Amino acid sequence: SLVILEAQWREHKYTVNYEWWEWAQWSMASKEVRYTEEFELPDNNDSFVKTGYTFSGWIYEANSYATWTILSGLTAQDNGSVTFTADWKANTDTQFKVEYYLQNVEDNEYTFAETWTQEWTTDGIGQADTTKEFTWFTFSGENENNILTGKIAWDGSLVLKLFYDRNKYTVMTGESMSGDVEDVTEGKTEDGSYRYGKRVTFKATPRVWYRLARWYKNGKVVMTGDNKDIIYTWEYLEVEVETWMVVSGHFVANTDTPYKVEYYYQNEIDGSYPESATLYTWRTWTTDTEV
Numbered sequence: 001s002l003v004i005l006e007a008q009w010r011e012h013k014y015t016v017n018y019e020w021w022e023w024a025q026w027s028m029a030s031k032e033v034r035y036t037e038e039f040e041l042p043d044n045n046d047s048f049v050k051t052g053y054t055f056s057g058w059i060y061e062a063n064s065y066a067t068w069t070i071l072s073g074l075t076a077q078d079n080g081s082v083t084f085t086a087d088w089k090a091n092t093d094t095q096f097k098v099e100y101y102l103q104n105v106e107d108n109e110y111t112f113a114e115t116w117t118q119e120w121t122t123d124g125i126g127q128a129d130t131t132k133e134f135t136w137f138t139f140s141g142e143n144e145n146n147i148l149t150g151k152i153a154w155d156g157s158l159v160l161k162l163f164y165d166r167n168k169y170t171v172m173t174g175e176s177m178s179g180d181v182e183d184v185t186e187g188k189t190e191d192g193s194y195r196y197g198k199r200v201t202f203k204a205t206p207r208v209w210y211r212l213a214r215w216y217k218n219g220k221v222v223m224t225g226d227n228k229d230i231i232y233t234w235e236y237l238e239v240e241v242e243t244w245m246v247v248s249g250h251f252v253a254n255t256d257t258p259y260k261v262e263y264y265y266q267n268e269i270d271g272s273y274p275e276s277a278t279l280y281t282w283r284t285w286t287t288d289t290e291v
Helices: none
Strands: 013-019 031-034 053-060 063-065 080-090 094-103 110-120 125-127 137-139 149-151 159-166 168-173 179-183 193-195 199-206 210-217 220-222 236-240 245-253 257-263 279-285
Touching: 110 125, 110 159, 168 179, 179 245, 199 210, 199 245, 236 245
Parallel strands: 013 080, 094 159, 168 245
Antiparallel strands: 013 031, 053 063, 053 080, 094 110, 125 149, 137 159, 168 193, 179 199, 199 236, 210 220, 210 245, 257 279
């Protein structure tokens, strides 16, 4: 008898897998396809977002594919599998923060001043702008608390920190023949310099029969009060250090300085004058002027 055998062929199948990213809590379902079957690469339809990145397609065996690409026959292995990995392009507008700290007046600590938000590429290296200026302050490049660079986190959590020292200025007192001006500030420095913003105090001591009329700072009259037309007289001056300073007092002569007029009557016998005044009177006039 004749036996006829007929061969039957089954088309191989394989599984298509999708990976989004390593921190993903969500995944796309795998799909089983036949070797010759065509399938379409999906779009994520904004159903999953990787902060700091933009989804741009798929990668398989170092090849990039756009969404909606139609493929088939990726592997001939029966019951094999292929895996497409989501391709995420780093955004160039990921934010990071730079915090600025300014040195205190009375101690070496620093106080937060402001935050500046910048943008750069996700996972790139963010750099703080050390050229930013604060009036009366200088960036402290050697401060160990500075954080000048850092990797930009996808979630915008990178914070850089910059510390600025207060400028120091020399404070001097001007000389006067009519009185003295003394720096009586507590905690006075040996070199006469103070940090910007330090409140310094000066004491004026006029010569006898003189009085303090006004204060000068760097050659300009220091006035206080609401009425700017009035020159105030006060014993102490307290000002904040802003720059290199010379503080002086303007002393004026009193107009009621007493002086004595003595009268000597001539002796009618020998024409001489007595050693002591016969009488005297007191008068007043301006100190150090001719009478």
